[in-house]
Amino acid sequence: MKDLIEFIAQSLTSNPEAVRVTESDEGDQIVIRLEVAPEDKGGGGRVIRNHGLDGALRIKCHSDNPQRFQAGNSVTVGDAERAIVSCQSLPGEYAILRLDGIVDVQTAELLAGQWLYAATDSGPELPPGEYYHYQLVGLQVTTDEGENLGQIREVLITGSNDVYVVESSEGAEILLPAVHHVVKQIDIVAGQVLVHLINGLR
Template structure:
């Protein structure tokens, strides 16, 4: 498990006083109001930044950091990730997981056969869809519904699936 989770990506500057537009990568954009600090991942280093103000505009979050007061100082960080420590993350409900924790898990069938690896999670609105690469290298899409995804065990690093009739021929 990773120690940090991405909550946004700096997309551009906003104004001349060092504000930035952030594309949120979190389900709840209002969580930015509660954050006091974020970690800026520059690629070479990670810097902890203090959030001075939060505004919302369309689908973006506008952040002002105490450390930056000039557009020229923050401009070089366009496209960089904003992270939080895992202890700052929202509390998950039972049977909820962070996507980053699911990627790379081994997938087994309810019959005990190893099937492949979970490579991505697509968020469709109705329900998530797990992208699973089979042992043969073929990609399959499994809806994240109780009839298909029977168990996610982060301790054993496995996902147990039930293959619905017609989904594939084994």
């Protein structure tokens, strides 16, 4: 399984040499961890092009955290971590971003197409029981009857509530609505989600 995951990750990433897959025996389960280069995490956004002549960047945001790009936070772009000087929101998912040290059009043009990887601890602390989507992806999902359903692969935003896309080790998917009578407990530290399957979810 470890070799298969490494092969798939290397075929999907832009920097396959940075892919690292480790496997560890933790009690009664085998835990596989995947690490990729910052540009392959897509945790924040992507530079579309330069904006103006003073080094500003037009970006497309890929973050569920609206505070991710606020002034004072930092992002990794290219091979450097830079402080955010300012960020102006635009209609849709776009914004104008100014980063420390990027002050001319020539430097900005070199960053076109680069991913912006925002630190996962950026943004305000949420109230108890609320989580950013990046915190949920990868968590192991188990039912209150002890059945392992797999991991959260994606969080879908709907009109009423979020929906967790859970994928088993065999590739089967199940959609779980993020409502209190289904999701019973979320433990970010332990990497676990406890759920109760009601009729119609399979």
